[in-house]
Amino acid sequence: MTQAKSKASFGLIVLRLLALLGIVLIVYRFANGLGSVTNLSDGYPWGFWIGFDILAGIALAAGGFVMAGTIHIFGGSKYHPLVRPAILTAFLGYLLFIFGLCVDLGRPWNLWIAIISWNHASPMFEVAWCVMLYTSVLALEFLPVIFERYKLTGLHAIWKALVPWIIIGMLSLFTLAMTYSVVWMLIIGGILLFWEIMMKAGLMPRDKQMPILLIMAGIMFSFMHQSSLGSLFLLAPTKLSALWYSPILPLLFLLSAITVAPAMVIFESLASEKALGHKTEFSLLAGLAKAMPYLLSFYLLLRVADLVGRYSVADAFTLSGAAVSWWLEISIGIVIPLLLYLTPESRDSRRGLMWSSVFVIVGLIWHRLNVSVIGIKVQAWETYYPFWAEIFISVGIVSIGICAYRWAMLNLPICEHNSAESS
């Protein structure tokens, strides 16, 4: 026991040092401009941060909406113990992502301008709005944890009463911003209002713990921005390699984010089990793992069909860095974990599940880096490689996230959720 503790605290010291280094580098970046800590250039304006912190970070936080949806809408209530850790990861993930984005943006103090200056033709505009609103949704989903911890029953009741109306307002405003159309705003607002009235009237069953509209909003915003992150690259047809550039990029981004969600939840549960000693029932994780072969094989099928459909198969058989990276991504991120999830010996052991999930996660990060960095080729510009400070800033941000996650797991009722509720 004591040995485990000292080992954990050594890891913690390293994490805190990395977080501190990251913060120092970030301060330096704000004093001296982006050029001082990055290798970015006018030819390669987006680099490691966009690929790792933002594209991969957001996709890895998809566990929040996938789990919440599975449990509260699709009737998977047995997975309830997994929902709070997933929402916590998502909430922390988005806060960190916004923090990382502020480091990457040249003029982060203008971020609020996106609220008043609307360009609904821009995929980036949609991402900005979704991220703002979805982070609010996650905060609302997470609030009950705080209410429980500090026994704020009065506030909890107010929360329950207000949330549906906040959600209807949020989604109506979002629709107006995306379409400039009052008609569309009324349609979307009307649909949500209809469900709420049906629930108030007692016709539609309601979840006693979680307002259904909140969960729905989480899924709707997530579908929108997970896909729009892929749409971002539709405007770079001359720069992104044909191995990845595809009109269905938004669909592929959404699907891969949904695919990585169960893997991420499995990985987190097993990792926090090791580091913090919280036991998760294995049958739950095994249950999640059952979905993986379907998700992975469908994603693989779509990736291959897309490449064939665009007559770009030959690109995968050329001798280039991009082609090698494509093969590694497909094999490490999709084929190997697919085989592992299908192998009974691997599927039925914690070790096996851990490894297959790690492969899926690495594969997703690899895909996002392929789209945003490795697959981008700009004529007449020197190729971009990340500067060491870029990587250490990202590492610092992730370290801050792990420290915050650890604190929350130890101090807030995240894992006791199930036992508290079933009693």
Added chain:
Amino acid sequence: MKAMLIDATRCIGCRACQVACKEWNELPAEKTEFFAGKGYQNPRDLSSKTWTLITYNEIQIEDRFDWVFGKKQCFHCNEPACATACPVHALEKTPEGPVIYHADLCLGCRYCQLACPFLVPRFEWDKAIPEIRKCNMCPSRVAAGEEPACAKVCTTDAIVFGERDDLIMDAEDRIRRDPRNYVHHIYGKDEVGGTCVMHLSNVPFEELGFDTSLAAKALNKKSEVAMKPVPFVLAGLGLTLGAVSWIVNRRIENQQNQKVEDAS
């Protein structure tokens, strides 16, 4: 819509346009640096301080080498990808033609740089409060009925400013009158949906560093496909999720009631 026509056969490489651009826009000088590779121009490329640049290209014409000069600057596309990309309208296509920049709106996300097929927008990487910098076609001069600074000073009328339609007719006329001395193409007439800076040349455009692989379709059509369905997807999700939740949770309720009944 106002536009510029730049004729490489008339350019003598005096770079008065470069100087005029710096003067009018109050841009600082750049340190002269030698660099490897093609081209003798100075500076090497566009930058946050250099919004237009005369490129020096030594090109074989029949059996002799000759200098042919190209001009780099913002193309002021009819349907600019940068303005579509910008989430906050910091880049704006004005009805008069120029694509202008509003620093007070800009987030510094640099999506415009990724989206621009001509690699024009520049970012101030060395500044704590950076801006996107590029040619804005002297919008205050254009609004006052003047021509942009570079067109004004051009000694050989290699840069002509005027209505876009008139310039296209003028360009076609020049090609018609001297068909052997021109490539039979107006670069920018159709590229990426047409641009407000168009070029004529006596040598193939790719030899002057122009990207000749660009399609005639505007780039914003590529992202439109993904953005147009947004409200439909939202409505579909709103309906489906609500309905599924109703059915699934009703079924669970019924099962629980069944259990209670069975137990009693």
